[in-house]
Amino acid sequence: MIVAVIRPHKLHDVKSSLMDLGVLGMTVTDVRGCGRQKGHVERYRGSEYTIDLLAKIRLEIVVEDEQIETVLATIQRSAYTGEIGDGKIFVMPVEQSIRVRTGDRGSDSL
Ligand SMILES: Nc1ncnc2c1ncn2[C@@H]1O[C@H](COP(=O)(O)OP(=O)(O)OP(=O)(O)O)[C@@H](O)[C@H]1O
Ligand SMILES: [Mg+2]
Secondary structure, eight states: OOOEEEEEHHHHHHHHHHHHTTTTOOOEEEEOOOOOOTOOOOTTTTTGGGOOOOEEEEEEEEGGGGGGHHHHHHHHHHOOSSSSSEEEEEEEEEEEBOOOTTTTTTGOOO
């Protein structure tokens, strides 16, 4: 499972490039978060004592192992602006997956 935290205004670009890859399913959540700058656009005196949480989008995409690198590269390219706060991508194992309607499991369920 690839979990990507991206800028809200990049969702459209990221989503359409994933669609172009043939990615079928994804989960999108509105979240708030901070990274190294603790949510501050600029560092300023005292900022280390406060943390602001900025609006971000969290994408969850479960894919076959062979697709991981392509999906990672696509998300990184389409979520990029070059400014701080562009986001972060995590990869984690998934133990099982089941399509509720059919009972399909594993690859067949994606
Ligand atoms: N270590 C982390 N664990 C969980 N979520 C994180 C982590 N780092 C960043 N995030 C999430 O990603 C969002 C964007 O992080 P951000 O791009 O600011 O990372 P960064 O490490 O500060 O990189 P940059 O210096 O480019 O800003 C955060 O708002 C938060 O939601
Ligand atoms: Mg940051």
